[in-house]
Each structure stands twice: as C-alpha cells, then as structure tokens.
Ligand code: SF4
Ligand SMILES: [Zn+2]
Ligand SMILES: [Zn+2]
C-alpha cells in the first residue's frame with residue numbers, strides 16, 4: 001500500500017526539512033492513523049519526537065488532513081488508510 | 097466515509113470549524129471566515145473610510161492571511177482604506193532574511209506597497225549583535241520591546257492612521273492566560289480589546305481577534321497562500337511557550353475553549369480604586385510609555401554602555417535615573433523612582 005505524506009508549516013523541520021515523502025506499508029495489515037503515527041515516529045522522525053507526538057496523538061497545534069479534508073471529519077486516529085491516500089501535516093506552531 | 101457540508105450546499109465538507117463544530121465545504125468555509133472577519137471589523141468600527149492602515153507583515157501565516165483578507169474585504173465592501181505593508185527586520189540571519197523574501201512575494205502578488213525598517217537603522221543594533229552581547233536568555237525581551245516600538249515608528253513615518261496586526265484568537269487567549277498568571281492587571285485589561293489606543297500612540301487593531309489559528313492556517317492552505325514558517329534561531333520565550341501549550345491542550349479537549357477564554361477575559365472588570373500604571377510618554381524618545389523613560393530607551397542605554405544586563409535586572413531603575421538625569425528632567429526623578 002502506497003501512502004503520500006506531506007509535512008509543512010514548520011513540521012518538516014522535524015523530518016530533515018523534507019516535505020514530501022511517499023511510503024509503502026505492508027498491505028496485508030490494516031493501517032489506522034494511530035498505527036501510522038507510530039510508524040512515522042519509528043521510521044521518519046529525525047528529531048525531538050515530543051514536538052510531533054504527544055502520547056498517541058499528534059501534538060495539539062499540528063493540523064492533519066486526509067485527502068485534503070480535516071481528519072476530524074474522518075475519525076482522527078481511527079481512520080483506516082487506503083492505498084494512495086494523501087496525508088498532510090501542517091504545524092501551526094511556527095512563526096506568526 | 098464522506099461528510100457533507102452542514103450548510104446544505106451539497107458539497108463535501110473539508111473541515112470541522114473549531115469555534116462551532118460545523119462541517120463546511122471550501123466555499124462555505126471561505127464565506128464564513130471572511131464574513132466573520134468583516135463582522136469583527138464592522139461591529140467594532142475598527143477602521144474609518146479614508147484611513148491609511150499599516151499591516152504589520154512578518155511573512156508568517158497570520159499576517160500573510162491578514163494582508164490577503166483585508167485587501168479582499170476592502171475591495172468587496174468598499175471600506176475606502178489605503179493598505180500598506182510594514183515589515184520589521186530584526187536582523188536575525190537565517191530567519192528574518194528568509195521571511196522577508198516571503199513578504200516581498202506578497203507585496204507583488206497583492207500589489208500593496210511595502211516598507212522594511214530594520215533594528216539596525218532604528219537602534220543601531222541587529223538582533224544578531226544584541227545576542228552576542230546579552231546571550232540567549234534575554235534576547236526576546238529586547239526583541240519584543242524593540243519590535244513594538246519599531247512598528248509604531250514605521251507607521252508614523254508612513255503617515256498611517258492605524259496599525260493592523262495578525263494576532264489571532266489563540267494568541268489573544270494565550271496572552272490573557274499569561275497576564276492572568278503574572279497578575280498583570282493593566283495588560284489583562286488591554287489585551288482583550290479589538291483595538292487598543294492610548295494617548296500619543298497609533299491605535300492597533302486586531303481583525304483576527306476571533307479567528308482561530310486552525311482556520312487561518314487552513315484558509316492559507318486551501319487558498320495556496322505563500323507564507324514562511326520556521327523557528328527563530330534564538331530560543332523563543334519559554335513562558336509564552338508554556339501558555340501556548342496550555343491553550344493548545346485546552347483546544348484539543350474542547351475546541352470552544354479558546355473563544356470562551358476570550359469572552360471570559362472581556363468580562364473581567366477592574367474594581368474602582370485599583371491603581372493602574374498611567375500611560376504617558378517617554379521623556380527621552382517621546383513614544384508612549386507607562387514610565388518616565390520607556391523600556392526601549394532603558395534597554396538601548398544598557399546596550400550602548402556595554403552593560404545590557406543592567407537594563408534587564410533590578411538595576412534598570414538606576415539606569416532610568418541616569419537617563420532622566422541626563423535629560424535634566426529632575427522634576428520627574430521622583431516619579432521615576434516610583435515607577436520602577
Ligand atoms: S523568538 Fe525572540 S529573538 Fe526570535 S524573533 Fe521572537 S522575540 Fe525575537
Ligand atoms: Zn459548497
Ligand atoms: Zn458548503
């Protein structure tokens with residue numbers, strides 16, 4: 001399963017300043033957003049994980065979009081990823 | 097699972113509004129967001145036709161969206177305002193130089209005149225130089241005090257009538273909590289107003305006072321507005337950081353918390369007879385100050401003497417006295433002592 005991840009608004013600073021990532025996940029498993037966040041922490045996050053995650057959740061102040069819609073509309077952590085999904089993380093915590 | 101726009105327009109929703117929990121589509125969101133800002137401007141009589149408005153532009157998300165929206169509303173509703181962009185260059189290599197590039201792109205795209213004023217020109221010091229003197233602990237004190245005054249000076253230079261800043265609802269809630277925790281009653285009262293004006297200084301307007309950061313950022317995202325987001329290379333204000341984290345945690349628990357804090361802050365009234373610092377003007381530079389010598393002048397004096405720590409420690413009283421003395425303003429010396 002292929003999923004596109006995009007980090008912006010300053011969130012990319014935690015990922016080696018790389019905004020766009022395309023990842024492949026084993027398709028035989030089901031992938032919830034919760035599981036994806038853990039995967040990101042273990043595989044992509046370069047520094048200061050506490051600035052991206054707070055417990056199992058993304059840190060408050062980081063917005064998440066699933067296929068260009070607010071993840072609060074699709075169940076947040078419980079959302080189940082589909083092939084070719086586009087997930088966007090935008091930090092609101094940097095600069096005013 | 098697709099959620100429909102709750103306005104009943106038939107489109108798919110793209111966001112859940114934190115203030116109301118409505119699910120809206122892009123078009124309905126733009127409309128709601130713009131109309132609310134327009135309403136804030138109209139209901140508070142924020143601007144008058146014919147005024148020149150300086151938009152404090154940092155290149156970041158809030159001021160970028162503010163410039164875009166003010167231009168849009170000014171045309172749509174015939175406010176009759178002349179809008180100009182005003183940027184302050186603190187002189188922070190790797191931070192402000194990059195964000196100024198984004199302001200310059202906004203200037204071209206929105207076709208608004210831009211003026212950049214630097215700390216170096218105004219005070220003779222860049223933030224990089226100041227950090228070399230004071231280290232990384234108190235830099236934000238210098239930076240914040242200088243920026244506030246720099247915007248004022250720039251706006252006067254440009255013959256502006258009012259300064260509009262991108263302070264949003266999250267910022268206001270955060271400032272309310274900070275002032276509450278510090279017991280700063282004077283600021284607590286001032287920070288909730290949509291427009292602050294004091295004798296001798298330009299009014300400052302906050303058209304985004306009720307606009308959530310989430311919506312500002314999503315507005316910029318969906319409209320593909322170009323802004324700059326990074327951290328200042330110098331450690332940011334830790335106290336503000338804690339207040340910010342608290343606001344964000346509260347929002348995650350219940351998204352209306354932010355607007356509730358603002359409403360609560362607006363309702364706070366100060367008991368009659370409580371002594372508040374009087375706003376006057378600085379006898380050295382003439383800008384508004386609640387002390388005889390303003391904070392910016394005291395800080396600058398400390399820097400120029402090569403004793404910056406004097407200006408932030410307890411001894412700022414002594415420094416202010418020296419300054420007042422030099423101005424031969426002996427009459428106000430006693431009030432200097434009063435106020436520090
Ligand atoms: S973090 Fe401090 S030094 Fe950096 S821009 Fe903000 S106030 Fe200035
Ligand atoms: Zn619609
Ligand atoms: Zn709609």
Ligand SMILES: [Zn+2]
Pocket residue numbers: 378379380381382383389390391392393394
């Ligand atoms: Zn002064």
